[in-house]
Amino acid sequence: MIMSPEDHNRTLVVIHSLVGGFFALPLIAAPWVIAKNVDSYPSPRREDQIIIAVVAVSVVLLLALIFLSTAVGLYGKKLWGRRLAFVTSVLLLVWPPAAAYTWWFIHTEAGKQLYK
Numbered sequence: 001m002i003m004s005p006e007d008h009n010r011t012l013v014v015i016h017s018l019v020g021g022f023f024a025l026p027l028i029a030a031p032w033v034i035a036k037n038v039d040s041y042p043s044p045r046r047e048d049q050i051i052i053a054v055v056a057v058s059v060v061l062l063l064a065l066i067f068l069s070t071a072v073g074l075y076g077k078k079l080w081g082r083r084l085a086f087v088t089s090v091l092l093l094v095w096p097p098a099a100a101y102t103w104w105f106i107h108t109e110a111g112k113q114l115y116k
Contacts, residue, residue, distance in 0.1 A: 005110040012105060013075045015098050016088060020067030023060050030057050066091070082106055082115040 003011075034053045070088045073081020085106050092099035105111045 005105075005108075005114045008105045008111070009074055009077065009114060012085065012102055013071050015102070016067050016071035016074065016085075019088075019092070019095075019098070020064050020071060023064035023067060026060055027057065027064065030060075063091070077115055079115050082111070 030053075034057075066084070067088055070081060070084040073084055075081075085102055089099050089102040089106070092102060
């Protein structure tokens with residue numbers, strides 16, 4: 001069975017939604033983890049702990065938003081979604097099959113036509 005460009009697009013939407021959800025899940029537990037791990041007593045270490053926690057949550061939130069935004073853009077077949085998929089394909093290099101699949105489909109002629 002040969003997949004149509006729409007099928008490839010749906011597959012990319014699912015991949016990016018799942019990766020975005022993977023990054024969003026820790027955000028649900030973040031307040032509990034921070035409360036358990038940040039010292040409650042004033043100390044020089046406490047300020048550093050809060051800064052590290054804020055940076056970590058911000059990075060995870062940014063990654064979740066990038067992947068979920070890509071999924072929304074690809075679902076709507078928007079040009080900005082295709083461009084964002086270029087960025088996320090680089091971020092997906094930790095999972096090479098997904099990165100290669102995204103990069104391949106976005107560069108095919110059918111992929112280019114789908115997002116015009």
